[in-house]
Amino acid sequence: MPKNKFQEVIFTIIMVFFMVYAMICYNISLNTGSMTNRVFLDAFHELVIMGPIAFILDFFLVSKLAFGCAMRMVDFKNCHPFSRILAISVPSVAFMCPLMSLAATILFKDAGNQFVAVWLQTTAFNFPMAFFWQLIYAGPIVRFIFRHIFPEKENAKGTAATM
Template identity: 85%
Template sequence: MPKNKFQEVIFTIIMVFFMVYAMICYNIALNTGALTNDVFLAAFHELVIMGPIAFVLDFFIVSKLAFACAARMVDLRNSHPFSKILAISVASVAFMCPLMSLAATILFKNAGNQFVAVWLQTTAFNFPMACFWQLIYAGPIVRFIFRHIFRENESVSETVTE
């Protein structure tokens, strides 16, 4: 969907917000044992830390890896758009989830000598939520917002066809 670097930055910022905020809420709810109204406010404090980490990882590393993996799963030039979106989304989650779980483990978990076990458990708990959230909610919402921010000039195509 993004057609240039500026659009890639905007798309990544929007996606990072929707994915990271939801995953922070999910993790706080797991840690406290309940999803309360306070969770939604508390998540903004962690978003300030985790958002930039997610942006840097996604924009500079993961997006390239995800596209390369997706290209191995489907023909990105000739496949149905849904197949492309699915392949890219799944590959993105497959890379981002362990990396963001690693960051959360380092910054928030106080894992001590159980670091590897805590990181693996965090990744295992996060992966199903991240995958479903990405495919069913965040991805479609972000693409909808992005399409409306970067609408192609419809009047030009109408003039050409007349």
Template identity: 80%
Template sequence: MPKNKFQEVVFTVIMVFFMVYSMICYNIRLNVGEMTNSIFLSAFHELIIMGPIAFVLDFFIVSKLAFACASRMVDFRNCHPFSMILAISVASIALMCPLMSFAATLLFKNAGSQFIAVWIETTAMNFPAAFFLQLIYVGPLVRFIFRHIFPEKEGARQTASEM
């Protein structure tokens, strides 16, 4: 997908915005006990804090580790592009979810002496939502947006059957 550092920054910003915003809405809903329209506005207040944390973690640490883990799962030279995307996404979720849950526990949960237990519980509650959001909704949406911001040259474009 991204071909240079600028594109990596843009891709990461878009992914962080959608994933962090979605996960904040999910966590506020868990805390409140019901879904209300006000949650969508409230989430922007936390996004200002959690967005930069997620960007720094993903851009400087997790993306490199996820790529390395994914390259152990599939052979990037010989695999179908979908297998590569899936492997990178799964590795990214496995790394980002505990890290972001740690940040959320530290900043918003007032866990006190039960910090480890609350962090593990937060990670366990967030993981299924992060997994399905990334693989089914946010990941495809962000790749769609990214492809329209940075269309590939005609000669390099893949056909639908290749993906």
């Protein structure tokens, strides 16, 4: 979808917002034992911390790893676009979930000498939510928003004009 570095930055910012905000809401709900309207407000406080961490991890590390994995799974030139999306999204979640769970364990959990166990438990709780949220909601919503910010016609004209 993104055609240049600027578009990659915008796409990553939008994806980080949708994924991280939802995962923070989910984790606050797990920690408090209930989902309340207050969770939506409280999540913004953590988003200020976790959002930049997610952006840095995704933009500089995970997106490259996920794309590399995807290139080994499918032939990008001949596959259906949905296969391409799955091939990138699945490794992205597989890498981001443990990394973001690690960050959350370090920053928000008092794990003490049970650090590894708490991190693994956090990852195990987060993975199903992150996986399905990404594939069913966040991914499609972000791609929809991105397509409306950067329509393909505009991208094609911009590319042709610079040649």
